[in-house]
Amino acid sequence: MKAKLDCIPCLFNQAFRTARAATDDRILIRKILNKVGEKIKDIDLNLTPPEASLPIYKLVEEITGNEDPYKDIKKKHIKTALSLYPLMKKKVSASLDPLKEAVKIAIAGNAIDMGSTTENIDIKREFLRIEEGEFLLKDLELFRKRIQEEDEILYLSDNAGETVFDRPLVELLEDMGKNVIYAVKEKPIINDATREDALLSGIHSTIISTGSSIAGTVLEDCSDEFLSIFHSAHLIIAKGQGNYETLSDVKAPIFFLFKIKCRPISEDTGIPVGVMMLEKSKAK
Amino acid sequence: MKAKLDCIPCLFNQAFRTARAATDDRILIRKILNKVGEKIKDIDLNLTPPEASLPIYKLVEEITGNEDPYKDIKKKHIKTALSLYPLMKKKVSASLDPLKEAVKIAIAGNAIDMGSTTENIDIKREFLRIEEGEFLLKDLELFRKRIQEEDEILYLSDNAGETVFDRPLVELLEDMGKNVIYAVKEKPIINDATREDALLSGIHSTIISTGSSIAGTVLEDCSDEFLSIFHSAHLIIAKGQGNYETLSDVKAPIFFLFKIKCRPISEDTGIPVGVMMLEKSKAK
Numbered sequence: 001m002k003a004k005l006d007c008i009p010c011l012f013n014q015a016f017r018t019a020r021a022a023t024d025d026r027i028l029i030r031k032i033l034n035k036v037g038e039k040i041k042d043i044d045l046n047l048t049p050p051e052a053s054l055p056i057y058k059l060v061e062e063i064t065g066n067e068d069p070y071k072d073i074k075k076k077h078i079k080t081a082l083s084l085y086p087l088m089k090k091k092v093s094a095s096l097d098p099l100k101e102a103v104k105i106a107i108a109g110n111a112i113d114m115g116s117t118t119e120n121i122d123i124k125r126e127f128l129r130i131e132e133g134e135f136l137l138k139d140l141e142l143f144r145k146r147i148q149e150e151d152e153i154l155y156l157s158d159n160a161g162e163t164v165f166d167r168p169l170v171e172l173l174e175d176m177g178k179n180v181i182y183a184v185k186e187k188p189i190i191n192d193a194t195r196e197d198a199l200l201s202g203i204h205s206t207i208i209s210t211g212s213s214i215a216g217t218v219l220e221d222c223s224d225e226f227l228s229i230f231h232s233a234h235l236i237i238a239k240g241q242g243n244y245e246t247l248s249d250v251k252a253p254i255f256f257l258f259k260i261k262c263r264p265i266s267e268d269t270g271i272p273v274g275v276m277m278l279e280k281s282k283a284k
Numbered sequence: 285m286k287a288k289l290d291c292i293p294c295l296f297n298q299a300f301r302t303a304r305a306a307t308d309d310r311i312l313i314r315k316i317l318n319k320v321g322e323k324i325k326d327i328d329l330n331l332t333p334p335e336a337s338l339p340i341y342k343l344v345e346e347i348t349g350n351e352d353p354y355k356d357i358k359k360k361h362i363k364t365a366l367s368l369y370p371l372m373k374k375k376v377s378a379s380l381d382p383l384k385e386a387v388k389i390a391i392a393g394n395a396i397d398m399g400s401t402t403e404n405i406d407i408k409r410e411f412l413r414i415e416e417g418e419f420l421l422k423d424l425e426l427f428r429k430r431i432q433e434e435d436e437i438l439y440l441s442d443n444a445g446e447t448v449f450d451r452p453l454v455e456l457l458e459d460m461g462k463n464v465i466y467a468v469k470e471k472p473i474i475n476d477a478t479r480e481d482a483l484l485s486g487i488h489s490t491i492i493s494t495g496s497s498i499a500g501t502v503l504e505d506c507s508d509e510f511l512s513i514f515h516s517a518h519l520i521i522a523k524g525q526g527n528y529e530t531l532s533d534v535k536a537p538i539f540f541l542f543k544i545k546c547r548p549i550s551e552d553t554g555i556p557v558g559v560m561m562l563e564k565s566k567a568k
Contacts, residue, residue, distance in 0.1 A: 005310060008317050009293075009300040016293040026289060033292050033324055040321025 001248045003045045003052040004264035011043065011056050012036060014115060018060045018190070021114075022069035032063050048246045049264075050215035053115070057189060068188040070114050070160075077112050077161025077191070078200050080123045085164055085202070087127070092168045099144060102169040103137065104130055107257045107276040109165020110158060110240050114191040115215060116261040123161065136271060139280040143255050146235050152179045154233040155205070156217055156247075158240030158258075160193045163201035166239065170205055180205040181229060187213040192242070216242030219250065241265055247281070254281040285532050287329045287336040288548035295327065295340050296320060298399060302344045302474070305398075306353035316347050332530045333548075334499035337399075341473060352472040354398050354444075361396050361445025361475070362484050364407045369448055369486070371411070376452045383428060386453040387421065388414055391541045391560040393449020394442060394524050398475040399499060400545040407445060420555060423564040427539050430519050436463045438517040439489070440501055440531075442524030442542075444477045447485035450523065454489055464489040465513060471497040476526070500526030503534065525549055531565070538565040 012033075019032040036056055043052055061067055088105050095101035111126040147153070153173055157163055170180050182205040185192045192215055198207050211223025217238070219227065230236070236254040238247055244256045244265065259276045260266050266273045296317075303316040320340055327336055345351055372389050379385035395410040431437070437457055441447055454464050466489040469476045476499055482491050495507025501522070503511065514520070520538040522531055528540045528549065543560045544550050550557045 005300075005313055005317070008314075009297045012296045012321075013293045016289075029289055030292075030329075033289070037296075037321040037324025041318040 001245055001268050003047055003049045006264050007049050008043055011053050015056045018069050022060055022064040022066035028064055032060055035059055050242050050246055051218055054214055070191040074160035074191050074197055081161045081164030084127050088168045102172045103278055104135055106166050106169040109162035110259040112159050112161040134275045136275050137278040140278055142280060150235040154236045155180050155182045156238040156243050157184050157193045159191045160197035163193045163198050182207050183210050185213050186211050189213045189215050216246030218246050249283050251283045285529055285552050287331055287333045290548050291333050292327055295337050299340045302353050306344055306348040306350035312348055316344055319343055334526050334530055335502055338498055354475040358444035358475050358481055365445045365448035368411050372452045386456045387562055388419055390450050390453040393446035394543045396443045396445040418559045420559050421562040424562055434519040438520045439464050439466045440522040440527050441468050441477045443475045444481035447477045447482050466491050467494050469497050470495050473497045473499050500530030502530050533567050535567045
């Protein structure tokens with residue numbers, strides 16, 4: 001999907017949040033805000049939101065020299081999520097429908113998103129509130145059926161920390177004998193997971209890089225190696241808004257698992273903000 | 285208090301929110317965002333936040349020709365608040381401490397603020413949640429004492445709709461024989477109350493204009509008539525963040541009643557975001 005007018009103030013907020021994470025120098029932060037202000041007129045709403053946001057993140061990197069502003073936050077999120085991992089596994093094994101439970105946990109983990117407007121993320125609360133959460137697992141039965149039919153599943157990850165929330169689902173799929181290929185970003189962008197983050201999170205599957213360091217999965221920016229896996233995949237799990245934003249118009253066997261975090265996505269999907277959803281791609 | 289770095293993205297968000305309220309024309313909204321972007325470098329953090337925001341609101345007005353983007357929203361807020369007025373009065377008369385109850389209602393009404401980051405304001409919920417709300421009425425006993433000592437009280441109002449929440453306190457003071465002078469803005473700015481809004485809200489006190497159309501109370505911009513009342517007042521009630529932002533450094537007998545809505549104010553007061561407070565001015 002293309003970026004919307006709403007994305008413009010959101011990008012400005014992201015610039016400020018990232019600038020603050022990248023440096024304590026107030027003069028540099030002000031400089032970033034001024035430069036982002038000048039670039040507002042150049043934001044191209046024909047791009048997807050992650051593509052439109054890239055120049056803003058590059059600017060923060062250029063001005064602060066910090067290539068990974070969310071490094072410490074990512075580590076902290078992974079650590080907190082790991083402390084909850086035994087409870088996640090218990091929840092799944094105690095459930096009458098382990099797949100559904102693992103799916104819910106994986107989607108709940110999508111709250112760990114430094115690109116969205118949330119300032120402070122309370123990971124424990126997100127986990128403990130799963131039971132109260134609003135889930136709309138529209139295509140769960142189709143998802144269940146497709147899993148049974150396929151041996152290999154491409155799993156497009158989203159954020160560091162969320163990676164731990166992915167494990168119950170990934171491990172359930174592996175226990176069913178499926179080969180899960182877990183795709184991460186080539187280099188840090190926002191708090192998206194890299195290979196290092198996935199390993200720290202205890203992901204034991206085959207980990208591949210998309211070859212890209214843009215949030216979501218912008219196929220034009222991915223490596224040939226990743227593209228050959230993507231295009232030959234018969235079943236793809238895509239986590240997070242960024243993957244929805246960049247792949248919603250791509251014809252592929254994708255199930256999107258994410259939390260609706262803003263009005264543009266709510267309008268595009270017809271689902272209210274706050275809802276956690278599983279939906280098959282509608283691209284034709 | 286002076287504006288902070290946080291105020292810059294907040295102003296950008298305010299511009300977008302106000303642009304959307306002022307027009308449905310997406311091209312005009314984009315034009316506003318581009319122009320605001322260009323003006324970011326000119327935002328003067330030596331000003332108070334309401335003064336720093338003024339050029340942004342002026343820009344929305346210039347580009348859309350809409351002098352009162354929140355006109356309909358203000359009317360709607362007043363109407364909803366009026367539907368709760370009988371419950372407010374009941375709450376006060378049933379309380380063992382009517383003044384405290386009226387103060388709490390007045391502060392709870394401060395949630396009705398289109399300048400802060402809240403997109404949708406649920407006025408009924410704000411009212412029904414008063415009991416659960418976090419109040420920090422630090423200087424309530426001093427306030428009570430000062431009321432008893434004075435015959436005349438200058439009441440600096442804040443937002444339309446909040447005006448109805450002011451009534452139980454204003455009317456209680458009048459029942460005690462006090463003369464309440466209720467000050468409003470000269471012309472519309474954000475959703476701040478004007479004379480018309482105060483009248484629609486059922487304020488029966490003497491209503492005066494500050495002479496200014498900047499949020500809060502910027503004395504340099506007020507009329508001589510208002511200034512003579514302000515400077516001779518022995519007891520002033522100032523509602524809302526805007527009044528705190530513009531008067532916190534002014535030596536005057538002010539009690540601030542408002543909800544803490546953002547980090548800069550939280551840092552300035554040392555009180556967490558979300559807390560509803562009553563505090564005497566500390567300016568020396």
